[in-house]
Amino acid sequence: MWRRSLGRERMYRRERSIPLRGSAAALSNNLSVLQLPASDLMHFGVVHGPSAQILSSAPGGMPLAQRQLQVKVGVGVSPPLITQVHWCVLPFRVLLVLTSHRRIQMYESDGSLMVYWHALDSGDASSAQTLFARGIAASVHFICVGTWSGRILVFDIPAKGTNIVLNEELAGHQTPITDIATERAQGQDGVADMVTADDSGVLCVWRSGTVFTLLTRIPGFGVPCPSVQLWQGMVAAGYGNGQVRLYDATTGALHVQISAHARTICALDLAPEVGKLLSAAEDTFVHIWKLSRNPESGSIEVEHCHGECVSDTQLCGARFCDPSGCSFAVTGYDLAEILRFSSV
Amino acid sequence: MSVRTLPLLFLNLGGEMLYVLDQRLRAQNIPGDKARKVLNDIISTMFNRKFMEELFKPQELYSKKALRTVYDRLAHASIMRLNQASMDKLYDLMTMAFKYQVLLCPRPKDVLLVTFNHLDSIKGFIQDSPTILHQVDETFRQLTEIYGNLSAGEFQMIRQTLLIFFQDLHIRVSTFLKDKVQNSNGRFVLPVSGPVPWGTEVPGVIRIFNDKGEEVKKTGFKHGGNYVAAQKEGAFELYGDRVLKLGTNMYSANRPVETHMSATSKNLASKTQENIAPNPLAKEELNFLARLMGGMEIKKTSGPEPGFRLNLFTTDEEEEHAALSRPEELSYEVINIQATQDQQRNEELARIMGEFEITEQPEITEQSTSKGDDLLAMMDRL
Numbered sequence: 246m247w248r249r250s251l252g253r254e255r256m257y258r259r260e261r262s263i264p265l266r267g268s269a270a271a272l273s274n275n276l277s278v279l280q281l282p283a284s285d286l287m288h289f290g291v292v293h294g295p296s297a298q299i300l301s302s303a304p305g306g307m308p309l310a311q312r313q314l315q316v317k318v319g320v321g322v323s324p325p326l327i328t329q330v331h332w333c334v335l336p337f338r339v340l341l342v343l344t345s346h347r348r349i350q351m352y353e354s355d356g357s358l359m360v361y362w363h364a365l366d367s368g369d370a371s372s373a374q375t376l377f378a379r380g381i382a383a384s385v386h387f388i389c390v391g392t393w394s395g396r397i398l399v400f401d402i403p404a405k406g407t408n409i410v411l412n413e414e415l416a417g418h419q420t421p422i423t424d425i426a427t428e429r430a431q432g433q434d435g436v437a438d439m440v441t442a443d444d445s446g447v448l449c450v451w452r453s454g455t456v457f458t459l460l461t462r463i464p465g466f467g468v469p470c471p472s473v474q475l476w477q478g479m480v481a482a483g484y485g486n487g488q489v490r491l492y493d494a495t496t497g498a499l500h501v502q503i504s505a506h507a508r509t510i511c512a513l514d515l516a517p518e519v520g521k522l523l524s525a526a527e528d529t530f531v532h533i534w535k536l537s538r539n540p541e542s543g544s545i546e547v548e549h550c551h552g553e554c555v556s557d558t559q560l561c562g563a564r565f566c567d568p569s570g571c572s573f574a575v576t577g578y579d580l581a582e583i584l585r586f587s588s589v
Numbered sequence: 590m591s592v593r594t595l596p597l598l599f600l601n602l603g604g605e606m607l608y609v610l611d612q613r614l615r616a617q618n619i620p621g622d623k624a625r626k627v628l629n630d631i632i633s634t635m636f637n638r639k640f641m642e643e644l645f646k647p648q649e650l651y652s653k654k655a656l657r658t659v660y661d662r663l664a665h666a667s668i669m670r671l672n673q674a675s676m677d678k679l680y681d682l683m684t685m686a687f688k689y690q691v692l693l694c695p696r697p698k699d700v701l702l703v704t705f706n707h708l709d710s711i712k713g714f715i716q717d718s719p720t721i722l723h724q725v726d727e728t729f730r731q732l733t734e735i736y737g738n739l740s741a742g743e744f745q746m747i748r749q750t751l752l753i754f755f756q757d758l759h760i761r762v763s764t765f766l767k768d769k770v771q772n773s774n775g776r777f778v779l780p781v782s783g784p785v786p787w788g789t790e791v792p793g794v795i796r797i798f799n800d801k802g803e804e805v806k807k808t809g810f811k812h813g814g815n816y817v818a819a820q821k822e823g824a825f826e827l828y829g830d831r832v833l834k835l836g837t838n839m840y841s842a843n844r845p846v847e848t849h850m851s852a853t854s855k856n857l858a859s860k861t862q863e864n865i866a867p868n869p870l871a872k873e874e875l876n877f878l879a880r881l882m883g884g885m886e887i888k889k890t891s892g893p894e895p896g897f898r899l900n901l902f903t904t905d906e907e908e909e910h911a912a913l914s915r916p917e918e919l920s921y922e923v924i925n926i927q928a929t930q931d932q933q934r935n936e937e938l939a940r941i942m943g944e945f946e947i948t949e950q951p952e953i954t955e956q957s958t959s960k961g962d963d964l965l966a967m968m969d970r971l
Contacts, residue, residue, distance in 0.1 A: 268756060268757055270749075270752075270753055270756065271748075271749050271752035271753060271756070272749060294753055294756060322873070323873070326590060326753065328590075346590070372592075372647050373592055373593065373647040374592070375590055375591065375592055375649075377590065420740070420742060421742065421746075423742075443742075444740065444741075444742025444743070444745070444746075445740060445742055467740075467741060468741055468788075469741055469742040469745055471745075485697075485741055485742075485745060486786070486788055486789045486790075487785075487789050487790070487792060488790070496800070498798075498800055498802070499798055499802065500797065500798055501795065501796065501797055501798070502795075502796040502798070503794070503795050503796075503810075504789075504790040504791065504792045504793060504794045504795075505792055505812075506792055507781075507785045507786070507789060507791075507792050507812075507814060507816050508695075508786070508789075509697075509745065528779075528781065528792075528814065529779050529781060530781075530812070530813060530814065532812075544797070544799070544800070546797070547795060549795070549810035549811075552811065552812065552813045554781065554813055554814075556779075557772065557776055557777065557778055557779045558779070559692065559779060578752060578756075579756060579757065579759075579776065
């Protein structure tokens with residue numbers, strides 16, 4: 246395992262892995278982490294294929310409880326492939342959202358009870374297209390889910406109960422959605438910013454409220470954008486050619502371009518308290534970057550903090566496990582464990 | 590996930606199958622004319638127009654079990670016979686080889702180059718048969734038509750679909766172990782050196798731009814790998830330098846190919862889930878098989894041409910031992926015609942398998958549009 250320390254920056258060491266019942270599927274953004282600040286528990290969600298595994302663990306990595314979720318569409322029909330599993334933290338509740346071919350399902354945060362499901366509409370799909378949902382994020386009291394057509398479904402979530410309603414469908418993309426990220430708008434209550442990405446690399450920045458408005462559209466360059474993050478008015482996007490790009494969310498201007506990886510990026514994550522960005526790719530590497538804004542020019546700056554090589558593993562998911570980026574976890578294709586790292 | 594995956598999966602697995610059979614035919618000293626006949630018959634069946642038509646229709650991938658049945662049929666398209674143990678080993682080699690190729694493809698689009706490598710080699714096997722050569726070229730044209738303009742995003746989805754198909758397969762192949770492309774735990778080595786994919790920059794550069802879009806600063810960072818720039822892009826035309834070596838023939842007559850059955854006990858749960866279903870194959874899979882194999886025109890071997898049995902192992906005893914010691918979770922559970930079970934259903938299946946002619950059934954009055962419908966209709970009546 247190659248490691249590099251940068252002066253005062255922390256180094257990370259490998260912690261005990263958490264075993265999985267089934268290996269992780271070769272999807273993007275294939276790890277979701279829910280940190281419960283009240284207790285010391287951590288929830289992890291990983292997609293295996295036709296099932297997803299939800300498990301909780303104690304601080305040391307000892308697995309406590311686990312559950313497998315599937316999408317049941319009918320008797321005698323094999324369950325469809327799941328594309329993503331993700332926790333949505335809303336003002337009054339936390340919901341677990343599962344996207345798959347043909348369906349979106351929402352559960353209570355521990356996966357014990359399904360509270361809502363939505364069948365995808367085939368619309369004007371040709372026979373050469375599979376229907377699927379992919380890309381999940383919470384925006385104030387909405388949950389936004391992307392689809393194969395490029396449309397984004399906006400669900401209105403009540404403070405409790407199952408009366409979830411499809412509020413709006415956003416048009417802005419022409420190719421399948423890959424990822425969605427949100428952040429509370431600075432200095433404004435009840436408003437959030439959202440960035441959506443698709444298979445052709447197009448990024449859309451939205452402002453949410455009762456109605457979502459498209460603020461900026463950043464064109465693609467022929468390469469998919471599997472993962473995207475939003476932090477303090479900066480859009481961080483990871484691309485299929487291994488690049489990480491940082492844009493200004495308001496103007497859409499490109500500020501930084503990093504040749505970060507040698508294969509497609511599969512996941513990006515942010516530690517919002519410190520502005521750390523985590524990038525993981527199919528090239529077996531994980532990198533941690535420090536984002537900042539120049540106080541005079543307002544331009545975005547970035548510094549490389551740390552790199553880690555997970556030998557012979559095509560990574561498929563990566564998340565920070567705490568808001569200050571002291572620890573992170575990764576998943577890899579064919580790997581039946583969640584690898585954990587924490588700083589020394 | 591992608592409904593355009595099956596042709597690539599089928600052609601590449603078929604290509605690997607031919608590489609192995611070619612090697613075994615030479616290793617077992619089968620006379621040249623017989624060996625050529627076997628390869629010609631299989632290739633001709635593979636690239637049959639009706640079959641290719643069915644194959645290229647947009648459709649989901651089915652299970653490894655279902656696909657295995659198609660290769661079983663294909664391998665027996667000629668005078669050659671394979672015992673189950675040899676067929677199992679053949680399928681193991683085919684799947685692990687293509688899994689390796691997919692994993693190591695620099696770009697998702699490069700799986701098309703891998704397919705072209707297989708087709709180029711297949712054409713080498715049938716150089717003296719212009720009719721079959723024409724069939725292969727026709728398939729080449731179809732591939733270019735369908736995949737030539739797919740976006741990078743669509744290829745990434747094809748790649749993910751293929752990897753899901755190959756998930757949890759960790760059979761160790763002796764050639765791979767010796768060449769150090771596979772670890773002793775069955776996982777493939779993913780090198781962090783060598784040329785980057787075409788269109789990707791060598792990692793390690795950070796570029797800063799001003800609000801006019803001009804580059805104002807360039808710094809480096811230590812990436813950790815040892816990559817170099819790509820030299821040139823492989824050719825996607827009918828003829829050309831593919832550059833990529835993945836998908837070319839790695840077998841030679843002198844290299845025995847062994848597989849080691851390693852039970853991947855950690856993933857037992859996922860395997861048993863597949864095997865728990867009451868029917869060996871779901872209705873949708875039977876439908877798929879009927880449709881696909883209905884398009885296969887297997888030449889009936891007329892005349893006195895004697896058949897022979899090919900052994901994928903070094904001795905008959907080894908083959909017998911392999912059959913007995915194959916771990917349960919790695920069993921492909923091929924459809925075996927059960928004489929005791931449903932007579933009607935078995936006859937229909939057997940007809941599709943081409944084992945014997947079916948006599949006129951009074952219940953079926955008109956020709957159904959597809960054999961799958963026949964099958965389903967029959968099952969519904971049960």
